[in-house]
Amino acid sequence: MASRRSNDESRDLRLRVVELESRVRWLERRLKKVAAAAKLKEPKQKSSNRPRCPGCFAEVPRGKRYKNCVYCGFSFEAVKPLKPRRVRRSG
Numbered sequence: 001m002a003s004r005r006s007n008d009e010s011r012d013l014r015l016r017v018v019e020l021e022s023r024v025r026w027l028e029r030r031l032k033k034v035a036a037a038a039k040l041k042e043p044k045q046k047s048s049n050r051p052r053c054p055g056c057f058a059e060v061p062r063g064k065r066y067k068n069c070v071y072c073g074f075s076f077e078a079v080k081p082l083k084p085r086r087v088r089r090s091g
């Protein structure tokens with residue numbers, strides 16, 4: 001009796017494994033599709049010329065000029081590059 005019961009259990013387990021394997025294969029196929037789609041959508045370093053916040057490195061939204069980063073509140077004026085001036089040479 002006991003052996004019969006364990007046989008049933010092992011059959012159940014095998015069925016489960018088969019089901020899970022088919023699910024995994026389906027997920028793998030789906031993942032490949034998604035990955036391929038993501039590669040197609042990937043911009044080709046178009047955003048590299050956009051200014052970034054020195055505080056959180058998020059891209060600063062264009063259009064409006066913010067004094068502070070909309071994401072972390074970093075004050076851009078704190079790191080504003082000095083206007084190019086003629087360096088006086090002492091001497």
Ligand SMILES: [Zn+2]
Nearest residue numbers: 053056069072
């Ligand atoms: Zn920021």
